[in-house]
Amino acid sequence: MSDHDFYTEPTAADLAAIEAEEPLLAAEFAWAVAEVELLAAINRGRSCELDVRRVRRAEHAVIRETFALVNRLNRSPSPRRVA
Template sequence: MRTHLAPVTAEPTAADLAAIDAEWPLIEAELDVLDAEITLIYADDHGGPTSLDWRRLRRAEARVTRAAADSAARTDPRRAA
């Protein structure tokens, strides 16, 4: 059974944009991880990943962890220290 969805014609609200803005550091950090992973995949065609490629991935993963922790601390006032 196929459900037809109504087209979205409304612009994002100020609250929607604020939520995206608040979540952006985590989104950006996750994009950095993805970029580092893609670099590792393509490095296989050129002799394998270098130590700098691996370091870039580790740093990107650390940024995701920090951004997720910061985001959780902002959304849960009990966790903010």
């Protein structure tokens, strides 16, 4: 493999796949932030039910976005899944 093969630009299909996954990635990031904030609050000794609910809502958002992504991928025909 030459260096040129390794550093090629993403194709339009690659960019479309990244764009399709963006809501899930954002939800996963929000979940990680909520967990870090909860751990920081626990470390300070000032955690509350709101912190726990924030993590739970973020978890549910990740689940929702995962199902939404799977549904979007199943609805749109992919050039890679030609029968």
